[in-house]
Every structure is written in structure tokens, then in C-alpha cells.
Amino acid sequence: MTPQDLSRYQVPTEAGVPLPEMPPKDGVIAAEPAPLIDEAPADDASTANTAGYQVPPAREVSRGGRRRPRLRDERITLAHGAGGTATHALVEELFLEELRNPALEQLGDAGLVRAGVERLALSTDSFVVRPLAFPGGDIGELAVNGTVNDLSMAGARPLALSAAFVLEEGLEVEELRRYARSMARAAAAANVQIVTGDTKVVEHARGDGLQITTAGIGLLDERVSLGPHNVRAGDAVLVSGTLADHGMAVMVARGELALEAEIRSDTAPLNGLANALFALGPALRWLRDPTRGGLATTLNELAQATGLAVRLDESALPVRPEVAAACEILGIDPLYAANEGKLIAVVAPERADEALRLLRAHQIGAEAAIVGAVAPEPAGMVALDTSFGGSRIVGMLVGDPLPRIC
């Protein structure tokens, strides 16, 4: 991924932090009042338990020998948006420091709130992608699916979304209409509605053509309680399909690499797959969609949160041949490239085969695979048994993945 490519620029948003106000206010459409939520104190003990999010005890974290990423930069660079260690440092040392509360501290894909007796998940996500349309999808579809997926990974069923648009002066109306239409299609596919929105226009060359921020609420499913605290050594690790499709599709679509390949983004709503897995009840331990930073970064987060290890089997990792070839040519590791329609599930070992069947029963889960297991060692790390017969560590993404020189 080049530094310019931030297929998802969502640093503060996953943690449920409001985005800074955009400067000019050139018009507002469809600005309806947001639904009111009766919020119970989030530090209510029962909420913390049932919500399924607990901070792992400090002891376990230190067992992994993990030092927290430090934010020592004087300025924001593109690395802060790439989803790796710099992003973590920014979120934890700036946003979390300034905006701390018990719900935010969980740093989940969605924040959990209570409205009366209902338990809700709230999530938001900003989208900046170049080009705006690429094989397999466009920014509109990404924006809907991204938030639907974050809610689903928190164990919730998405109810409704909001969408905010930052338009750059000069954007063609017809092009914008195309993205709005694909948002409508994506929302219909995920069975959610976009119930409120906002529009701002910025001067030419001050935006990226179009930036979209979506937010969504979902109802937590009673059958599951997901979180790293559930994860045990021996649990199986599954992915719902092939890796790196989105990241490589966007990189190739940019046309800077003199590389032609038929690679399509995998952008898709994951609520159907997630809902199928919710049937596993407590045997479903943890769910995440490996977007920026890819499978490697997401599993590193799991390893660090639990103090356990994830051991992957390289030969079991599903990667399309054309994607593998593009990665090989560019020197990009598919484990670090973004996905926009895949989930990782950690499942109790005795239910792993059943989970695999549930995933494969869906069209977008047809290539699901068991790719590894949670293990006690090496604590706090992700290890990979290579198909060549050796083993290695899979570290967290550092900076942006950059194509090599020679």
C-alpha cells in the first residue's frame, strides 16, 4: 500500500470518537435529529459484563513482554492512518487520554451503550480511498459495509446508519449519484437503512474528491458475548475467505504500478455471516474484520489483548492466485493487506468444524478456512508455521506497506 492509499482513514472513529468539525458549512441536507438514546452509566458493572468487553488484566499483558506503542511524533504522518503501531499509539496516547471513559477504553470496533433495557452497539468509520471506484466496489459501498461490519463484529445486529459527506468543489454530480446508489444497494443487501445524513463542501484541492463518514447503531445479540477475555489456548482461528483482495485491488486500480491484474475488492456486508456464527453461542469467542493492517495486525491485537499466542499455518491461508502473484511482484505480504469483506472468528475447538460449515454455507464464506489456533506460546505474539517447514513471527504492521525497490 502506498502512503497515499488510506483505503480507510478511521483512526479515531473505530473507538467511537467524534470527528473534528469540518471548516466551511456550505449546506446541510437531510439533517434530522439523531435518535435519542437513554444512556445508562457505562461503568455499570452489569453492562461491563454482559457487554462482553473487558480489559484484560495488566498482568496478562505484561506476560507478553509487550510495551505499549508510544506516540512520540511531532506531526501526523500517513503512518498514523495505516492501522499499525503508529495508529495504535495515536489512538491510545492521544484520543483515549483526552476522551477516556469506560466504554471507549475497550477500544472495540463499536462502543456499547444501554438504552432502557436494550443493549446497543454504536460505531463510526470514515472513508477516504483513491480511486473512488475500483474493481469490485466503490467508496459508497465501502462506507456502508464498513460500519455494518464493525457493528456485526461487536456481536450486534445493525439497525440504522447515518452518513456524512465531505464533497470537494468540482466533484461531478452524476458521479456522486453513482456512489449514493451503491450506498443504497449496499444498505439493502445488509438490510439496514440510512436514516440521517449531513453534507459539507470544501474548496477545490482541500478534499479528496469525496470523503464519507458513516455511523451506525445495532442491537447486541443475546446469544453471544464476544471479547478477548473469552479466548482460551486451544481455540480455533477461522477466516471467512481469501485474504488481501481489497488492498491489492485498490493498489492495482491506481494504475501507478504498470501492473495489470484482474483483482476485485471483496467489499461485502458481514452481518449475514456473523449472524450465522451467533448460533454457536458462547463457543463463539471473538470476531473481527481484518481491514487496514490485514490479518496480521488484527491477530496481533488479539495476541496482545490476551497475552496468548496465535499460531497460523501458512499452507491453510486462503489467497487467490492472482492476488498472491501481485503481492509477490510488489513485495507486499498478503497478511498485511486490507480486507473489506472478511471476518476472523475465534471458536471453541470442539465447535470449529461446525463454524466452518456455517461460514461455507454462505456465498461470501465459501472459501472459509481454519487457519490456525490460539496457543500459550510465544506469549503476546503471532507465529506462522511456513509451508516450507520453518516458522517465524508475524509482527504488527509498521508504517504503511511499501512496495520494495528491487
Add this chain to the structure above:
Amino acid sequence: MRFVDEYRDPELARTLARELAELVEPGSVFHLMEVCGGHTHAIYKHGIMDLLPPEVDLVHGPGCPVCVMPLGRVDDALFLARQPDVLFTTFADMMRVPGSKETLLDARARGADVRMVYSPLDALELARRNPDRQVVFYAIGFETTTPSTAITLLRAQAEGIANFSVFCNHVTIEPPLRAILDAPDVRLDGLVGPGHVSTVIGSDAYRFVAEEYGRPVVVSGFEPLDILQSIHMLVRQLVEGRAEVENQYTRAVSPEGNARALAAIAETMELRESFEWRGLGALPRSGLRLREAFAGFDAELRWELPHADVPDAKACQCGQVLRGALKPWECKVFATACTPERPLGTCMVSSEGACAAAYLYGREHVGVPA
């Protein structure tokens, strides 16, 4: 994946590993240097060390063009990037390399126009499209990347593109190999020869290693089976008491190299009297500069560069790592003060650096915590 899987066959790997274990004599260790950073990464990435008997010790070499660049040259690049009319272009690997104060990524965040290119020809294209800007290409690399810079210079000259220049940091592979083979603190029994460099200079270029230093060389490809086979070939030579240049990478490398590429280099560039290397110091006739006929494209002549002689950070031991005198994890700041996100030294930055490879892939083996 066709043409790749064939070189990653675990069955063949096990067979080779078994044969290798039978070749060595228990307790008698061979120290083999893989010269090229690409080999270092492949070794870690595929876990090749797990397949080697304890009698084979791999030592990482200096063949990482980013790693050998001294701080002063990085600062010169940053100076160029900060010039108001300059559009500075570079390969991705250089973006994160720290100068004495900042990296090119930092400079860009502060407003410098720094662009990543995949080939110097892309930089030339930027010059064509931005005639009012001075486009500078930050040229680095061994003989692998030098021909593409040379061809770009020839094209720029043919088209008379006046707003294009090259900050030339190309280096050659022989002088650092001699420096390492002469070093008193490094004991090497044989070399895994670079693959990509050799496609240009040919395998015959290493005959001095066999003839003058009495050490075997096997030029190797980059797939895991290539490397394993090359190690096997080296050990066989050592066991049989031979010191020859052998070529495992015959599908890409010929004994004499690529004559057209070499001619393009010779037409556009000449050896400097001396060039400063990180870790190895000033090596005579080891770096290239543009020839007189291309002086108009020489960024070092177009701007007055600081050319400061900047010492490395005190704690940084990249020098010893680059010479193979230290393993990455033996450096006192490895994974503590020096990590890929906050590198002190170049070896931790580049995708080919030995420390970055050891940090990203190898910590399980050396017991360094995450």
C-alpha cells in the same frame, strides 16, 4: 502459484535439509554470509534457519543498499527535498530512513514535495509533466538498480529534459566484500552470492573471492529452495576442500552478466575516488558519480549540498551488523531503543535490513519479547 510454488516445495526442502545434515561434521561450524538483504529476508520469512543443522551459521551481509547509506548522504537528500522548487522522488524504502533530524516522510508532512516512484523513468515522466519544477531522483542501490538510472539519464539527455537531475548514490558490490573479507573481526567460510546484482555483473565477478581469498561463492536465487540449495552447494565445496564460484541461479545469471546494462552504466557513470559507507567507512572506488558529459543532470553540481560528515548515533551498531561482526539481536539497542517504527539505524528500516528481518520474523528464535 506457477513458477513460485516449484521453489517452495516442502518435500524437496526436507530432502535437501537431510542431505545437508549428513554432509556436515558434527561440531565443526561453517560461517556462511548471505551478502544480499533480499536473501536475509527470505531466510527469515520462510523459516529456512529451522531447516539447517547447527553446524551451519548464517551471517548477514552488507547487501542492503538502504542500510549502507551514511547519515550525511541522507541529510543531503533531505536538504534537496526541502528546496522550494524541488519535486523530490525516491524509492519507497528510503522514505523512512532517519537522517540526523528527520526522515523524508517527516519532511513531506512538513510540506516538502516528496514522491515515491517505482522506477527512475517515473521520475523523468514527472519532470516532463512539471516543466516549472526541478525534479530530483534519489538514486540508490548496487548494480541491480544502477542500469535503470543509467538508461533514464540517457533518455533525459536524448530528450534534453533540463529540469531533471539525479542525486547519485549508486555503489558497487566488490569493495564492501573485500572490506569484510579483510576485516580481522569477521571469520567467514563462504559466501551466498547476491542474485539480482549478479544478473548485471555476472557470476565471474566473484572470482576474486575464490582466487584471492580462497573462499567459495555460490550465486543464489531468492526462493527458499534456491537458498537452501546454495547453502548445500557451499557446504559441499567446503567439505571437499574446494573454493570455486558456482552459480545456482542459472535461470537468471550468466557468467559474464548483462553487457548492455554494463555499457549503459559505463557510458553515464564513473567511479568516485572514495565513497563513505555506513559501518565500513570510506572505501576507495566503491561509489559511482555521473560522468562529465552528464554533469547537467547531477544534483550534486546543481545545488550546493552540505556534505556534512555526520557520525552515527552512539548506541547504533549497524556498522558491526553490516559487516557480520554482530548478529542483529546482539546489538545493544535491538528491539529496545531501535525498532522498525523508531529506527536508530538503517538496518532496522529497510525491508532488506537484517535487523528489520530479525525483528519482524525472528524474535521467537532469539527470545526477544514483542
